[in-house]
Amino acid sequence: MVVGAWNTLVGYCIFLVFYLLLSPSWHYLVIALLSHMLAVLNAWITYRRFVFRSSAPRWPEYLRFNLSSGVVVALQMASLAMLVGGFGLHPLLAQAVTVVLSVTVGYVVHKHYSFTL
Secondary structure, three states, X not given: OHHXXXXXXXXXXXXXXXXXXXXXXXXXXXXXXXXXXXXXXXXXXXXXXXXXXXXXXHHHHHHHHHHHHHHHHHHHHHHHHHHHHXXXXXXXXXXXXXXXXXXXXXXXXXXXXXXXX
């Protein structure tokens, strides 16, 4: 639970900083994808060390984690586009919603794929 909260906070803060710096010239979905790429490294380290306590070889596990994260980021991008484009939410509010969803879905995917082989 603590790791999920941490990953949520880190992921959102990365998006917030990038959004504030880049939103005048970059689309919010590009900013979200860039943010995800940085946040996923933090998530892998914390999941590996504190949640799953994995001692498996790092590179194969990191690759599985990134493949799993591809599913999560696709869900996040679709949700973000729907919340902003379909419901008119501001990208910062929509990202807060999607980050929580992403961490929840990510945990399940990583538990059953990334850290099980």
